[in-house]
Amino acid sequence: MVPGGAHTNAKGDDQFPEEAPGFIVRGLGCHVWDVDGNEFIEYGMGLRAVTLGHAFPPVVRAAHEEMLRGINFSRPSKLEVDLAEKFLGLIDGADMVKFAKNGSDVTTAAVKLARACTGRDLVAICGDHPFFSVDDWFIGVTELNAGVPAAIAELTLKFSYNDLDSLRSLFDRHPGRIACVVLEAEAVAPPKPGYLERLKSLCEEKGSVLIFDEMITGFRWHLGGAQKFHGVVPHLSAFGKALGNGFAISALAGKRELMRLGGLDHNQPRVFLLSTTHGAEGHAMAAAMETIRVYQEMSVVPALWRQGERLLAGVNQCIDRHKLTGKFAMMGRPCNLIYQTRDSAGNPSQEFRTLFLQELIRAGVIAPSFVVSFAHTDQDIDRTIAAVDSALSVYVKALDEGVEKYLVGRPVKPVNRRFN
Ligand SMILES: Cc1ncc(COP(=O)(O)O)c(C=O)c1O
Numbered sequence: 001m002v003p004g005g006a007h008t009n010a011k012g013d014d015q016f017p018e019e020a021p022g023f024i025v026r027g028l029g030c031h032v033w034d035v036d037g038n039e040f041i042e043y044g045m046g047l048r049a050v051t052l053g054h055a056f057p058p059v060v061r062a063a064h065e066e067m068l069r070g071i072n073f074s075r076p077s078k079l080e081v082d083l084a085e086k087f088l089g090l091i092d093g094a095d096m097v098k099f100a101k102n103g104s105d106v107t108t109a110a111v112k113l114a115r116a117c118t119g120r121d122l123v124a125i126c127g128d129h130p131f132f133s134v135d136d137w138f139i140g141v142t143e144l145n146a147g148v149p150a151a152i153a154e155l156t157l158k159f160s161y162n163d164l165d166s167l168r169s170l171f172d173r174h175p176g177r178i179a180c181v182v183l184e185a186e187a188v189a190p191p192k193p194g195y196l197e198r199l200k201s202l203c204e205e206k207g208s209v210l211i212f213d214e215m216i217t218g219f220r221w222h223l224g225g226a227q228k229f230h231g232v233v234p235h236l237s238a239f240g241k242a243l244g245n246g247f248a249i250s251a252l253a254g255k256r257e258l259m260r261l262g263g264l265d266h267n268q269p270r271v272f273l274l275s276t277t278h279g280a281e282g283h284a285m286a287a288a289m290e291t292i293r294v295y296q297e298m299s300v301v302p303a304l305w306r307q308g309e310r311l312l313a314g315v316n317q318c319i320d321r322h323k324l325t326g327k328f329a330m331m332g333r334p335c336n337l338i339y340q341t342r343d344s345a346g347n348p349s350q351e352f353r354t355l356f357l358q359e360l361i362r363a364g365v366i367a368p369s370f371v372v373s374f375a376h377t378d379q380d381i382d383r384t385i386a387a388v389d390s391a392l393s394v395y396v397k398a399l400d401e402g403v404e405k406y407l408v409g410r411p412v413k414p415v416n417r418r419f420n
Contacts, residue, residue, distance in 0.1 A: 009415050010047055015368065017358035018409030027054030029375035032366070040361070041380050041387075044369040048216055048336075050246040051304070052294060053375025059245045059290045066286035072278070079285045086292055087251060090224055093233030094253035098262065099285065100274045103215040103240030104133040106252040107182065109274045110236040111137055114180030114209035116271045117258050124170050124208070126183035127158030130416075132213055143418040162192045164199060171206045180209040180236075185217055185226035188332045196232040203235075209258065210234040215241050215250075220304055220335040223295050247287035248278075300374045301335070307372045307381055308334030314385030315339075315370070322392045327399060328356070330370065337370035344399045351403045352395065354411040359391035 006012045021034035030053055032042045045054065052059060066079070084097050091097075100106050111123055111133075123137055132138045139145060140153030157174070159167040161183065171178060181203050185196060203210040212234040217226035219242035227233050235258060240250035252259075252274060260266055262273025294300060315330055329340045341352035360367050365387040372381075398406045413420075 008047060014413050015415060016412065017354045019358055020361055029053040030373050030380055040364050040366045041384055043367040044371040045373055046246045048371050049241040051219060051242040051373050052245045052291065053373050056245055058294060059287050062290035063247060063283040063287040066282040071282035077282055079282060080280050083285045083289055086289060091253050092224055092228055095256035096259035097251050097253045098274045100250045100276060100279050101248040103238065103250050104135055105274060106238040106240065106250045107133045107213055108135040109252050110211045110238050111180060113236065113258055113261060113271055113273060114211065117261055118179045118207060118209065120177050120179035121155050122174055122177045122179060123156045124159055124167060124178050124181045125156055126161050128161040129184045129187050132182055142416050144416045161189060162195050164202065167202060178208050180211050182211045182213060184213050185230055191230060196230050200232055209236060212237040214239045216336060218242060219295060223301055244284050244287040245291045247284040249284040249288050303374050304335040304372055307376045308337055310381045311370055311372060311384060312337060315388050318389045318392050322396050324392060328392065328395065339370060350413060351407060351411045355398055355403055355407045356391050356395060358408060359394045360387050363387035363390050
């Protein structure tokens with residue numbers, strides 16, 4: 001009934017081994033239960049949105065209480081002002097905010113606003129960062145561009161992360177035409193010293209809008225975002241995911257001189273800026289208010305880093321014990337860990353990724369990444385390390401004897417590919 005078997009590509013059958021649980025029926029904290037009653041420890045929950053844990057009681061309660069008061073009226077709710085005030089208190093340099101439901105809504109809105117205020121049509125995106133939006137300006141330059149007119153895709157250009165010259169050469173080749181520069185302040189590789197500062201200066205010199213996609217970094221690197229962590233404030237930034245602990249809410253934040261073009265107090269052409277039916281749904285806003293309160297009062301971000309460090313240290317010990325350096329590696333910041341699998345020749349391998357996922361699942365862990373949440377206790381982390389140890393013992397044998405001997409079924413495939 002459902003194309004791809006899931007409503008999010010990253011949850012699809014092609015992303016998990018054949019023995020993976022087919023359907024989840026319940027989650028609590030970092031634990032989930034499948035339709036057969038099997039329990040798993042989960043990582044990267046809700047595509048990194050559920051940072052406090054599944055069914056986190058204070059957030060669920062806040063959302064439920066708001067539902068009982070009604071969630072969508074003919075005029076704004078008071079909550080819209082309260083949340084704007086609270087959110088802007090967190091994000092230095094953002095004067096105004098507009099809420100929406102999905103991350104893509106707000107990255108796309110940022111691009112539109114940049115085009116409107118500069119009168120330019122080209123968009124420069126970081127080609128090393130995996131995802132910015134479901135919309136054509138981004139999808140048009142991915143493998144999955146079927147259905148996107150070439151005329152749209154041609155407006156998006158790519159530069160390389162940590163390589164200022166690659167962006168400078170785009171500006172040189174398209175003088176006065178680049179409306180904005182879109183990137184994550186940091187994804188897997190950290191910025192070289194001074195890179196983000198120089199990137200911002202270059203944007204300002206060329207009259208381009210700097211947009212940080214803070215969907216992942218937002219409430220993981222720092223409660224003030226990667227922009228606070230790195231001390232570089234963009235002109236616009238886009239938040240989502242963790243903002244509502246999995247409830248659908250996102251935010252476009254930025255400088256007043258840009259954001260006000262979506263408002264009523266100017267004489268320029270008004271930008272259609274995120275006017276949606278469900279944009280300010282009460283329960284999602286209440287969830288965000290409560291999520292932010294919990295982050296502030298319970299030091300959530302330091303806990304994410306701490307638990308990630310515990311996991312990283314344990315997994316690195318397993319890698320050493322099994323002599324898998326160069327074949328299996330952890331990457332990224334402790335608050336946002338991913339892993340890389342390589343075959344016996346040292347090449348990145350989907351077969352070995354699938355085998356690792358399969359063996360973890362057999363040991364009770366679902367880990368498409370090792371992105372921790374606030375709900376991962378020391379015990380969960382230690383159980384995960386034990387599962388990794390047993391998965392890597394099979395990995396070693398598969399390197400020697402061939403992965404097909406141990407892998408059940410077909411391997412996983414890259415999520416955004418052109419053909420099946
Ligand atoms: C960095 C980044 N930006 C934007 C998005 C899009 O967010 P959404 O799926 O909520 O539209 C994602 C989603 O995975 C993301 O990881």
